[in-house]
Amino acid sequence: MHSVTRVFLPDVNRVMTEEKEQPDEPLQPDEVRIVTRFLGICGSDLHVLKGHHPVGKPPIVPGHEIAAVVSETGADVTHLRPGDNVVVDPIMPCLDCPACRSGRFNLCFPPRVAGFRIPGFARSSMVVPARNLHKAPPELPMKVLAFAEPVACAHHCVTRLPESQRDRVLVIGAGTIGLSIIQALRIVGAREIAVVEPDERKRALALKLGAQRVVAPGKLAEDESFSGVIDVVAAPATIMEACLKVEPGGTVVCMGVPRGNCEIPLAHMQRFERSLVSSGMYVPEDFEAAISWLSQGLFDTRDLITDIFPVSQAPQAFERAQTPTSIKVLIEFGR
Numbered sequence: 001m002h003s004v005t006r007v008f009l010p011d012v013n014r015v016m017t018e019e020k021e022q023p024d025e026p027l028q029p030d031e032v033r034i035v036t037r038f039l040g041i042c043g044s045d046l047h048v049l050k051g052h053h054p055v056g057k058p059p060i061v062p063g064h065e066i067a068a069v070v071s072e073t074g075a076d077v078t079h080l081r082p083g084d085n086v087v088v089d090p091i092m093p094c095l096d097c098p099a100c101r102s103g104r105f106n107l108c109f110p111p112r113v114a115g116f117r118i119p120g121f122a123r124s125s126m127v128v129p130a131r132n133l134h135k136a137p138p139e140l141p142m143k144v145l146a147f148a149e150p151v152a153c154a155h156h157c158v159t160r161l162p163e164s165q166r167d168r169v170l171v172i173g174a175g176t177i178g179l180s181i182i183q184a185l186r187i188v189g190a191r192e193i194a195v196v197e198p199d200e201r202k203r204a205l206a207l208k209l210g211a212q213r214v215v216a217p218g219k220l221a222e223d224e225s226f227s228g229v230i231d232v233v234a235a236p237a238t239i240m241e242a243c244l245k246v247e248p249g250g251t252v253v254c255m256g257v258p259r260g261n262c263e264i265p266l267a268h269m270q271r272f273e274r275s276l277v278s279s280g281m282y283v284p285e286d287f288e289a290a291i292s293w294l295s296q297g298l299f300d301t302r303d304l305i306t307d308i309f310p311v312s313q314a315p316q317a318f319e320r321a322q323t324p325t326s327i328k329v330l331i332e333f334g335r
């Protein structure tokens, strides 16, 4: 069978889509062919497109956040059928290294993540390993399912905080991921969520989505401290503030992607056993939790998905994703 696939082939600062007619590659027994419905644009996709990402450089097909429908399954695939709605984990692990053998596929090295070192999901159909697919209930809207990847990031991040320290948490930065982490903390039962964020509109959203208190940077009282601090920005000033605001025995999670080395107040950390851990991507269980939260309506995407563009307007979608008033911009395929 031949099919026409629309593929994103971006150049630096330019988003192009191209229609390619090609024979459908035959499936391996453990593979699945899927048809994309929605693609989410992530900040890291923008870095890739602009040539600023440390590993993903154009020309590469970007994209790692999609909701798709199964169209064909390989001979050995038993848990999926044509017509199933799925979200795709973009981590393609070796399955053989010590990290993979312990189930921590996000730590597989060297990493193979779709949209960065290997071609991404910004295409209308593709073949992926069955193990990367997570099935969603049919009643969960596809545009909501397209948000499962950021939710998986947030779920993983929150699980990096020891359970006893998810009680009074400070979140630094309320962009897409920060706002998702605030909801994740609310869902796991945090009693007090405080947020530091410079943008007034995002502060208001943080309150709406579960924070009890929001402040502009530099406005926390000198002597305040929290059982856990999540730094979604990871700039030198925010990681310093995170370390100084965590109470004795507490944990700082570095969730943002630092641009370079940052200074850590090590004496302050060491004497009272404050820990600094990091959160990088997710494991399959985080996708299962994300789908469950979205399906139960616990995690609300209504204020987070700000725009949906048809695939014919993909360049405009990427433009919009770079404006500060957008949160998550989706591209709808087949429209």
Ligand SMILES: [Zn+2]
Residues within 6 Å of the ligand: 042, 043, 044, 064, 065
């Ligand atoms: Zn992303």
Ligand SMILES: [Zn+2]
Residues within 6 Å of the ligand: 093, 094, 095, 096, 097, 098, 099, 100, 107, 108, 109
């Ligand atoms: Zn591995």
